[in-house]
Amino acid sequence: MTDVALRSKAFVKLGTFLREFCEYSKKPIDLVGINEHWFPEFNAKIDLSGHKNGWHTRENVLFSLENWGRQLTESNINNWLKEYDLTTISPKQVAIIMAGNIPLVGFHDFLSTLITGNNILIKASTNDNVLLPFLAKYLVHIEPSFKKAIVFVEGQLQNYDCVIATGSNNTARYFEHYFGGKPNIIRRNRNSVAILTGKESAEQLHALGEDIFRYFGLGCRSVSKLFVPVGYNFDAFFKAIYPYKTIIEGVKYSNNYDYNKAVYLMSEFKILDNGFLLLKENKSYASPIGTVFYEPYDSMENLMNLLESDKEKLQCIVGNGILKTEIPFGQTQTPSLNDYADGVDTVEFLLRT
Template sequence: MDLLNRKNAFIQLGNFFNSYLDLNESEIYSSQNHELIKFHDLLLNAKHHNAWFTLEQLKHSLQSWASVLTEEHFSKWLENYEFNEVSPKKVGIIMAGNIPLVGFHDFICVSIVGHYLRIKPSSNDSLLLPFIIDFLAEKDAYFKTHIEIKKERLDDFDAVIATGSNNTSRYFDYYFRNYPSIIRKNRNSIAILEGNETPEELEKLGEDMFRYFGLGCRSVSKLYVPEDYDFKAFFEAIYAYSSLLNHHKYVNNYDYNKAVYLMSQVALLDNNFVILKEDTSLSSPIGCIFYERYKNKKKLSERLQLQNDDIQCIVSKNEIYFGDVIEFGETQQPNLWDYADNINTLAFLLKI
């Protein structure tokens, strides 16, 4: 029954997100629904607190979560797990703040299992989670008694899930070496093109590259293209995202990186809102997408398999020789059973 109550609380949260997304601003304020009004004001505050969190990006995050916080998705996700003999532990979660609610899946996993949560949110994304916790606490007492947000140092835990950069992961590895842990570091997503993609597929690829301004680990930062690939159709298809230039932080990064590359006399492809640079690295800076040409797809797959620990998602219209691929436009729509770094968080939490 406790698991059912927690699951139903999340489903009601998804319904609340949908209720909010169904209304425009004037309808929200005229609704006299104090909870919706408070939530909208909170999103506006989050937008000012972190300029990367535009209202559009925040709403996309909410839509993404609302689409999976359903009875159908929870049933499919949880059907093969047994929760009856869980001994509640104190689980610390250190959240990143690169995109809105980036640590929310870990929050859901720990809550569903029934552990205690000790949460250290990022200062870049500290406003939404307290509202969500209060909302859930009204639906089930678990969320009142089992959750604590740590403003300072994380302490008093039995296991930890920590997300950060490659640099912070080394600190996490040392600091949490005596605890059961999941330590996440930098990963990037890639797309493998074959030259026969439709304009619609390439436009959807723009969603994979530019959603959240490319700040997420599920954001495509690297393209692999055939040796004779012509980028004309690609540039035409992604022009729909030229409104990125209206965002001051994005355009500042684009201008800066372009200037650095030009001063270094680096050859670039440029459509005036994103740079394409030929580079072997998986991680590209904001306003830039790296690309690399390949001759043989099987050999490319073999090479990428050696870099598997650095890759989060692979976008392609056809299968590759290892792992799964994601359809164009779907990287920022993960399901509940899509785990970061391919580490089953739920299985980890059931074993500690």
């Protein structure tokens, strides 16, 4: 078996572990064998992650784990990697600075680096530094050759060949200054939008709620803005997303919702409010938690021109039969293995660096 096959097989086993764990978490059973130790420990890590970061609820962590479990299958991995020549790679030290806005947000970089035969130096965010070390520990358990390839760094990064860093627009300027002398991928703020025409079904609008509310809207793939026709009536939208009303029961979300509502009302901004989501007309893409911006368009041609000019600011565009690159309603938070952040092919970067 080749090195590539060994690494792929290890991640396939990790995918099986994640799928089995998610089933176990829904209906705990008496455990015998390898999972007798690993499942309870992982449960404890998920609890710890939630204690350290209140945005990382068990529901959202399990959602992330379920998605990765679906992706890490033999057929998915083989289809993903068949476009690349992984036979001639010379192992590099890859420094990865991870964000922590949503659970396991840096896992794709982790996967891409290791499966291509590189070594990884991980600078984890303090907001998400519990789950990935556990998964790395399990990965080493099933494939010991990974042990020397994975290093978590607490202090300053040293002795690396290239860098993948994810952060805000402000931190990106620091990253460019500090890592500019090395080959790098530096990711900045991006947001996701949805294009509504008024012809969407109730099911599509309900699915849009998943794009908006999953991870409390904290991810770059979370829809933070709606483009709507001039004169659009939001009644059908509000009715379709009403089942997501329980999100307001989250203390951190409700605090943000209440604060932003108070600011808008004191500033006498015009808002639409259904008790758990605020809609505000605004040309910006980045909306606060508990708020989604909207902007009317007068023609699809003008809207397409705007989106093209702002493409560097956008991660996902949700729609129905509008763009070739659009994402269907309800699917922004379940990217496949070849959905690269910012449209930059991480594997290709690692192969040519």
